[in-house]
Amino acid sequence: MLSSKIFVDKLRGNGFDFFTGVPCSLLSGLIAELEAIPEIGYIPSVREDAGVGLCAGAYMGGKQPVLLMQNSGFGYSLNAFTSLNLIYKIPVLVVMSWRGFGGKDAPEHIIMGDINEPLLKTSGMEYAVLDENNSDQVLATALKKINDERVPYTLLVKKGLFDERH
């Protein structure tokens, strides 16, 4: 398990200073940690694509944004990523829970769980699977993509990586 507190500290330590998202139970510990620190100013987004827009505006205004979502929200966000971030070159760090991984989940998550990686690949969204040992390394890669290539970078989060608080 990766401590939500340590991961939030690492994000902030790497310069990420704008946080929004739509919840997933797999990310509940992470969001609780963000909400516990008032100066972070975590913003609940109503939809994932609205979160994409919000982060794009924040980035252009000088912030380094992080967007949290369940992979179901990747479907809602696909047009936003392809017709905003990927063509204007507007980066964002996406922390995406991988519901349906390995075909073991509620029925509504199975298909997206199966196509999550191929869909990221085919849409040109670079990503890494976050685990309890690689957070420094994947954040370094993410920052390089964000700062040098100015493209979104996604960290996939499997069940059990962060504590769930609900």
Place this chain on the structure above:
Amino acid sequence: MKGIEAFKVLAPLLKNEPTVLANGFISRAFFNVTDRKENFYMIGSMGLASSIGLGVALAQPERKTLILDGDGNVLMAMGTLAMIATCAPKNLIHIVIDNEVYESTGSQRTLSHEIKLEEVAKSAGYKQAMRVTRPEEIQPAYEKLYQAEGPVFLLIKVEPAFDASQGRVTHTPEQIRDRFMESIAG
């Protein structure tokens, strides 16, 4: 009033405010009236002008920030009105050009013939929301809302009258981003 008339009244009122313009005829028509580096022209991602503008306003709380939106865009992202009202950026002015149709795709009707979007914004929690229908009402309404604490909402009712022969935005998406970011940083 035609949309282009509204833009011609509105354009000289703008100073150096970062302005996020919705996709479709809003961006194209305004580009042809006044191109400025503070204009972030959307060429896709319909519905997101409001969330992009909110992000800019929150990142730059000392700068007045404008959203130039359309009725179809607002209807697509009505939940974002709640986000704007809840985040309550004092520096945000949300202007909606309401022609009651999706004009750049052939003028299919939206729902704003019946739904009063300024009332939706007010109910969501915008500090003030106004509707104007005549060109001479635009400047006084804009100036009143500009002085007010945001977020505020100005709906400008127009006729569908977009000239499709008008050119598209000629800057590339990356140029649009760079100019916009430089105008904010600069």
